[in-house]
Amino acid sequence: MLHQKLFFKDLLDYSTSKSNLSKKLDVKQMPRLSEIISLDNDSSTVSISATLKLNDQLNPSISGEIIASLSLICQRCLGSLNWNETIEYSVDFIKEADPHTGKNNIDYISINDEGIILLDLLEDEVLSSLPMSIMHKNIELCENIDKLSMFLGSSDEETEKKNKPFSDLSEILGKDGN
Numbered sequence: 094m095l096h097q098k099l100f101f102k103d104l105l106d107y108s109t110s111k112s113n114l115s116k117k118l119d120v121k122q123m124p125r126l127s128e129i130i131s132l133d134n135d136s137s138t139v140s141i142s143a144t145l146k147l148n149d150q151l152n153p154s155i156s157g158e159i160i161a162s163l164s165l166i167c168q169r170c171l172g173s174l175n176w177n178e179t180i181e182y183s184v185d186f187i188k189e190a191d192p193h194t195g196k197n198n199i200d201y202i203s204i205n206d207e208g209i210i211l212l213d214l215l216e217d218e219v220l221s222s223l224p225m226s227i228m229h230k231n232i233e234l235c236e237n238i239d240k241l242s243m244f245l246g247s248s249d250e251e252t253e254k255k256n257k258p259f260s261d262l263s264e265i266l267g268k269d270g271n
């Protein structure tokens with residue numbers, strides 16, 4: 094059901110009989126998502142639950158939860174970074190050129206003759222939930238931090254040593270002041 098192309102009539106059929114689905118997905122089947130996760134790591138999982146049912150306008154709808162646990166690539170250190178999120182989604186479908194296009198309904202997808210693949214839709218939901226910039230929360234969590242801190246000139250032991258003469262000086266100045 095997730096992988097095959099569905100037309101409006103199919104969605105209507107599944108929704109009329111109220112279909113439930115819960116499944117662990119292979120991330121490799123989501124090509125756009127696969128591009129941004131670290132491939133040397135098979136720890137990425139996406140589990141979904143979905144209910145297809147008719148909404149108040151008697152149009153098909155899909156809603157449920159996506160539990161994503163992804164091994165993403167940190168944009169600062171290129172190390173892997175675990176991202177866990179539970180995404181709740183709800184999407185209504187309308188038939189293209191349906192005169193009853195619910196104008197108050199923002200989150201709907203118009204189904205034309207091309208049909209829709211639900212897996213693509215679920216992948217969209219995951220992609221749109223990802224943070225804008227994928228990075229470890231704290232630079233100390235980054236890999237190769239020694240190289241990074243040198244590069245960024247952040248305080249490490251060497252800079253502390255360099256700063257010492259100044260603290261000695263301030264001690265001397267302090268004594269003079271007394």
Ligand SMILES: [Zn+2]
Binds near residue numbers: 167168170171229234
């Ligand atoms: Zn990092």
